[in-house]
Amino acid sequence: MSTPIKVAVITGASQGIGAALVSAYRAAGWRVVANSRSIRPSEDPDVLAVAGDVADPAVAERVIAEGVARFGRIDTLVNNAGIFTAKPFTAFTAEDWAANIGVNLAGFFNVTQAAIRRMEAQGSGHVVQISTSLVDQPINGVPSVLASLTKGGLNAATKSLAIEYAARGLRVNAVALGVIKTPMHPAETHASLAPLHPVGRMGEIEDVVRGVLYLENAPFVTGEILHVDGGQSAGHW
Known part of the structure; x- marks a missing residue:
């Protein structure tokens, strides 16, 4: 009996880290279900694009259901979709709250x-x-309460789910990031963002991909918050 081809679901897959993860899983021989609100159909028959906002329960169910219908299984889910709103605490609006909680x-x-x-x-x-390393090490000058609240919730949920499902063959992990060179950060901001990391540079998208793929290929690792942050979470500098 042949080994089935594994299937990954990646949210926030239309650009940046998500798009790179789609490419990386395909390069590893996986099939991919790619989701974002603006995802476009793929010419690759082993990539199924499912558009929509997973904050809507019906969309989330459809992403998984269509993936199973097309490929027969779901082996990995990468919860990459996310937003980051940096504002002073008292400047956050009800719309900011709803958007961060929703996504x-x-x-x-x-x-x-x-x-x-x-x-x-x-x-x-x-x-x-x-996730983000700001959960562990807030940075003066980078007000990030909504990021810490929501991504900190993801870190806690990661550990809770890892324990709940450890005996049932499921693993649950997280990758906590420093500032990564993505379309979210214009090139003119890079010089000011690089010093936020002890190693003196921003992270590359490939650094994130390597972290996710390490966890993918580490069957004895679960409940882990892997920091890919240039030393940001280790302490002050």
């Missing part, structure tokens, strides 16, 4: 619940959250 927490909850139902039935699976 960072509700989206995670909806699609992860749908994915884990499928993984539990299979008896195997892996879930990875993309």
